[in-house]
Amino acid sequence: MLVVCCSSMEKNIKYPSGPTSILPAKILRKFLHDPINTFNNIAKKYGDISHFKLARQDVYLINNPDYIEQVLIYDHHNFKKGKRLQTAKRFLGEGLVTSEGELHDSQKRVIHPFFLPKKISSYGSIMSKYSVDVSRQWIDGSIIDIHKEMIDLTFAIICKSMMNYDMDTKEAEQFTKAFSITKEYSKRLQHPIGHVLDSIPILPKVAQSRKAGQTLENIVYNLISDRKKMIQDQDISDVNNLKSDNTDLLTKLLLTQKANETTNLENQSKNNQKNNNIKNQDTSYSALPDKQIRDHLITMLIAGHETTANALTWTFYLISQHPEIEKKITQEIESILQNQKDEDKSGTTDNQKSKKSITVKDLPKLKYTEKVLRESMRLYPPVWSIGRIVKEDYDLGDYTIPKDSAIFMSQYVMHRDSRFYEDPELFNPDRWTDEFKRHLPRFAYFPFGGGLRGCIGEPFAWQEGILIISNIMMSWTMKLVPNQRIKLDPGITLNPKKGIKMELHSRVK
């Protein structure tokens, strides 16, 4: 069904069908209360592309893998990031997640070397060690909130991997608490009068969020200044040859900054000597001020931990509900450990290996664990929807989407679409055969988005996820504590509303 509407004096817009008859304020209320089900119901009722209004904003929900491919891959230049991320700029700044255009391209060039396969592999030892360390601290029979544990663990891993920094417990706690206040507050900013309330600093929530923002700033700027002191005496004559292989992101950014400043000073003094006024045209010399380094760091710390923590939380939850799947994973792990033991006996391994942990070398053998993680991110995609704003009128299917409209593509909705997944609500890791993957349209499964703005951390996340699951399940079984209501809390990522409590049972008797 088509709806033709005369929304402005000159334009006759042909809208796809959608809940246009419902008052925009009513949809907005529904959306704020339960965005996932609102999208799910609209997609089920109106199909591949639907239209509605959220307050005064034209919104299109796209629920067809080919259309999503068109938007994210072929025509990405016609879109900018959605409003939610514009709001997030307030605390993320202009890092890789929020920046646009040339700034984004140049930032990606800086960050990219830290996500090349060899570098990702090098993070493996951190991932395995930290998982084993955490699981060694757990006590048989105790109750943990697995969401909190996973947030802490993935946060420690990202700090060590990107900054070679062991965040102490107090700092980590301060950071994650401040981050969670800032996240909650961002939701409030999306309320129709959120920005008005935000301008009243004496309101307790506003004051609290500003304090939290300041805490995040302090932690990150302290990190930057501490590291600056450490590299003060480092020789930077060869900074361009300092490959990302042997340094961390923070050090590399600061050494580049230092080299640029030195070159700037030298240039200045040469220019003074020659007494000419020719300006230095190379803008890279002024690149990477502390603020940009702060934005890179905060972006990496935030994008690089909460998503993976949610993926793992939901995975452990699903495993706890499916003993037959748990059994298959533990069999996979045991066979790897058995091989390690056999190799130990034949004297072919070093001491490190006999310490019993699952490492990067074991990844090719963890095929079933990978399927479990894949299936878990199908049912509970950590990023449950992607938003974009249309820059110029855009043709999609039978419609022209007007400039400035918002479009949404929801992983949560698409991943449960029965056109692509038999029995879509069933947690069935075995569905992920090579054959199934070959025939699945590219964007019927897109937990990491895709195209130019797709997730740079995807290989990091797969490796981290599989190593954490296997190293923890090597020692522990988790039983869901009864009488909990497990509820979704969809912000930018898909959290469980009140965490998930698990009772721990040691598997090493």
Ligand code: HEM
């Ligand atoms: C299971 C874990 C993860 C999931 C599901 C995930 C998902 C996503 C998605 C869907 C996007 C695209 C958003 C959009 O198109 O608007 C994205 C972007 C991004 N992710 Fe991830 N992510 C994960 C882990 C990570 C990790 C571990 C890192 C860093 C170590 C990371 C860093 C980023 C960055 C920097 C971007 C922005 C890329 C750009 O715009 O160029 N992510 N992620």
